[in-house]
Amino acid sequence: MHQLVAFLGLVFIAETTGAINAKGCTPLDSWTFDKIVPKFKAAIIKFDIAYPYGKKQEEYTKLSAAGRGSVDLLVAEVGVKDYGDMENMDxxxxxxxxKDDFPVVKLFLSGHEDPIDFDGDFTDEELKKFIRRHSExxxxxxxxxxxxxxxxxxxxxxxNLNERKSxxxxxxxEWDKIKSQSDQKIAETYVKIMRRVVEKGSDFIDLExxxxxxxxxGQITKEKRDEMEGRLNILKSFAHDEL
Structure with missing residues (x-):
């Protein structure tokens, strides 16, 4: 009876604090780690408490959602316990x-023995840049x-101007092939930026x-801010040092 109460208590804590694995994120343990990680070109793994919650967990959940369409990328978590059965402490x-450094994120690349440590701001955008910077x-x-x-x-x-025009x-x-209205608008932004670079040179990117x-x-609406954030992210695609 006491065990049942304790179990229900853990479930309640997990549900009320959001202390669950990020949706789309693969939980790993000592038995599955070496079976799963090597199957991917890149695996980004968060080492954390057993029931993570809070802002950083929310950001990692966003990363997991963004990576759901990539067959080459594994987004995973290792929940570590320093009590009881000491799960995943090994x-x-x-x-x-x-433990004092939790959450710790490491990027494992196929063909490389040692992982790469993430040391940037813990946001989904910075985590994405980290993956793109160190992997293909x-x-x-x-x-x-x-x-x-x-x-x-x-x-x-x-x-080369001719190569850029091509x-x-x-x-x-590619813009002509797109059916989605929202994606058409995004494609238009890429094309307009490229046209301006052809006209004015690469300095246009930094100026823009x-x-x-x-x-x-400035004081702008949420819709305008979202639009500007999207444009800024597209501009970053034209600047390798920011990826």
């Missing part, structure tokens, strides 16, 4: 994770589209980022 010790796995920033991000990568990597035409062709940040610093 994994924490194996990767030199300390695509996970887009909010308001971005993969096919256009791929074109943007090639576009900004070359200074990539601009490729982006225009400054302009957009200035708009966001």
């Amino acid at each position: 994994l924490a010790e194996r990767f030199n994770v300390k 796995v695509y996970i887009g920033l909010q308001g971005c589209l993969e096919v256009f991000d791929r074109i943007a990568d090639k576009f900004i990597a070359t200074e 990539l601009l035409r490729e982006a225009e062709d 980022k400054t302009r957009v940040r200035g708009v966001m610093a």
Whole structure:
């Protein structure tokens, strides 16, 4: 009877605090870790308390949602207990994770023995940038589209005007294929940025980022702020140092 009460108490705590695994996020333990992680090109794993909650858990849940469409990326959690059966404490010790540092995020890449530690601001956007910076796995920033991000990568990597014009035409062709009205608007933003870069040069990217940040610093509606955040994220696709 006491065990049943204790179990129901844990369920109540988990439900009322949001202390559950992030939706779409794979829970790992000492038995499953080495069976699952090597199957992916990249695996981002959060080491945390057994029943995580709060702002950082919410941000990790957003990351999990963003990564749901990538077959090459595993978003996972390891819940560590320093009491009772000491569940997954061996994994924490194996990767030199300390309880006082929770949550700790590490990126495991196929073919690499040692993981890469995440040390940025704990937001879903910074976690996405971290994944993109260190792997070839695509996970887009909010308001971005993969096919256009791929074109943007090639576009900004070359200074050859003819190559840029060719990539601009490729982006225009992809824009024509889109059926979704919201995605059409996003595609239009990519194309317009590329047109301005062809006209004015690469300096346009930094100038436009400054302009957009200035708009966001003012008094604007939520709809306008969301629009500007999406535009800023697209501009970041044209600046490798920000990914």
